[in-house]
Amino acid sequence: MTKADVIIIGAGPVGLFAVHQLGIKGLKSVVIDNLDKAGGQCIELYPDKPIYDIPAIPECTGEELTKNLLEQIKPFNTQFFYNERVDEVNQEKDLWVIKTNQNNFFKAPNIIIAGGVGSFEPRKLSLKEAEKFEGKSVFYAVKDKNFFKKKNISIFGGGDSALDWALELSKFSKINLIHRRNEFRGAPHTLSEIKKMEKEDKIIIKTPCQLEAIEEHENKITSISVKYDDGKIERIKTDIILSFFGLIMKLGPIAEWGLNMNKKTIDVNPENFETNKKGIFAAGDICSYPGKLKLILSGFHEVALASVECFKRARPNEKFRFEFTTSSKNIQERLGKK
Amino acid sequence: MPKITYQDKNGNSKTVEVETGLTVMEGAIQNDVPGIDADCGGSMACATCHVYVEEKWLNKIPKPEEAEVDMIDMAHEPKKNSRLSCQLTVTEELDGLIVTTPEKQS
Numbered sequence: 001m002t003k004a005d006v007i008i009i010g011a012g013p014v015g016l017f018a019v020h021q022l023g024i025k026g027l028k029s030v031v032i033d034n035l036d037k038a039g040g041q042c043i044e045l046y047p048d049k050p051i052y053d054i055p056a057i058p059e060c061t062g063e064e065l066t067k068n069l070l071e072q073i074k075p076f077n078t079q080f081f082y083n084e085r086v087d088e089v090n091q092e093k094d095l096w097v098i099k100t101n102q103n104n105f106f107k108a109p110n111i112i113i114a115g116g117v118g119s120f121e122p123r124k125l126s127l128k129e130a131e132k133f134e135g136k137s138v139f140y141a142v143k144d145k146n147f148f149k150k151k152n153i154s155i156f157g158g159g160d161s162a163l164d165w166a167l168e169l170s171k172f173s174k175i176n177l178i179h180r181r182n183e184f185r186g187a188p189h190t191l192s193e194i195k196k197m198e199k200e201d202k203i204i205i206k207t208p209c210q211l212e213a214i215e216e217h218e219n220k221i222t223s224i225s226v227k228y229d230d231g232k233i234e235r236i237k238t239d240i241i242l243s244f245f246g247l248i249m250k251l252g253p254i255a256e257w258g259l260n261m262n263k264k265t266i267d268v269n270p271e272n273f274e275t276n277k278k279g280i281f282a283a284g285d286i287c288s289y290p291g292k293l294k295l296i297l298s299g300f301h302e303v304a305l306a307s308v309e310c311f312k313r314a315r316p317n318e319k320f321r322f323e324f325t326t327s328s329k330n331i332q333e334r335l336g337k338k
Numbered sequence: 339m340p341k342i343t344y345q346d347k348n349g350n351s352k353t354v355e356v357e358t359g360l361t362v363m364e365g366a367i368q369n370d371v372p373g374i375d376a377d378c379g380g381s382m383a384c385a386t387c388h389v390y391v392e393e394k395w396l397n398k399i400p401k402p403e404e405a406e407v408d409m410i411d412m413a414h415e416p417k418k419n420s421r422l423s424c425q426l427t428v429t430e431e432l433d434g435l436i437v438t439t440p441e442k443q444s
Binding site: 046123158229248250 | 377378379381383384385386404407408411412414415416418441442444
């Protein structure tokens with residue numbers, strides 16, 4: 001059981017700035033995210049795309065913004081729990097208890113949900129058979145390379161993940177690389193490596209085609225059928241299917257926590273960004289109130305105000321004093337500035 | 339105002355007036371048209387506003403830029419006439435446009 005003043009769900013820009021706003025008030029937060037690193041949509045969807053509307057930063061990428069936010073909250077030594085999705089939220093007197101899909105428990109008087117549009121999960125193949133074999137012979141990520149040795153592997157996708165794994169696994173397995181169009185999008189070096197492996201017959205490229213069927217025998221995948229744009233169907237001997245169609249955002253269990261929701265967003269009070277549950281706040285893309293704009297800067301404002309209410313709940317016997325970072329000795333101490 | 343028709347795989351359809359300058363995605367979201375999620379809000383980063391554009395309209399709309407085609411790779415069941423509706427800006431010429439939403443967006 002990990003205890004804190006505030007549990008932050010989501011390590012995107014808004015969750016990270018929440019750590020800062022809580023930290024300068026002397027509150028300890030922990031951050032939980034389903035991805036393996038901080039940044040949320042900034043890192044997962046547009047790491048290289050420029051952002052032009054962060055105040056006082058004329059231009060930066062999603063990756064740079066994340067890096068700078070992490071730098072800004074360094075003094076608070078916050079604990080991050082990655083690769084964990086919050087499944088349950090339960091009340092225990094004045095405290096909230098969170099359970100993750102890794103069976104870890106967290107306890108705090110406050111929760112800030114800065115979950116964007118939900119947690120990122122791999123986009124899955126739509127064939128029913130794919131679901132049946134998921135985790136056995138259909139995969140959306142490679143965890144242990146050894147499992148993929150000396151197999152007939154069919155890889156779907158045209159981006160970096162598909163190309164990188166095709167190259168890596170071609171060292172010890174037979175690879176079919178299957179994509180819906182002839183163009184792949186990857187680093188030039190990767191593309192030339194792929195061409196080389198294709199010449200050596202280690203990677204067989206099948207384009208433009210898509211998965212049509214999975215054939216099985218005695219509960220094992222034996223082959224797949226792909227359909228070309230011209231309607232031609234080809235059967236390919238396959239033991240393992242790897243699919244890399246990127247990540248999608250799923251709201252997931254948040255919908256079951258008893259919060260007032262409006263489509264995929266959580267209703268909040270715009271004075272303190274509290275939800276209908278005392279001590280549970282929502283900020284960033286996931287919250288909704290009259291006039292809400294889905295901007296990073298709006299999220300920053302939202303967590304600043306939520307942090308005040310969090311303070312009142314975490315320190316019921318202390319009076320909240322608003323202070324400026326430029327002049328407050330307390331804050332500067334917390335930031336490690338002498 | 340141009341009329342845009344959104345239909346689903348089963349033939350259910352909804353026709354709405356969309357102001358020129360808005361995108362086909364925004365037209366759907368503002369009019370509560372089902373079948374278009376637009377999780378990323380129109381930054382061409384998620385492929386959940388994916389639609390199929392009727393053949394006869396394909397030549398009347400600007401060709402997709404490379405980044406859009408790359409993103410369509412990620413969409414659910416992409417086809418030759420797949421587009422991201424956040425990249426289709428409504429103009430007077432698109433009055434009568436019919437788009438079909440895929441079975442699901444994610």
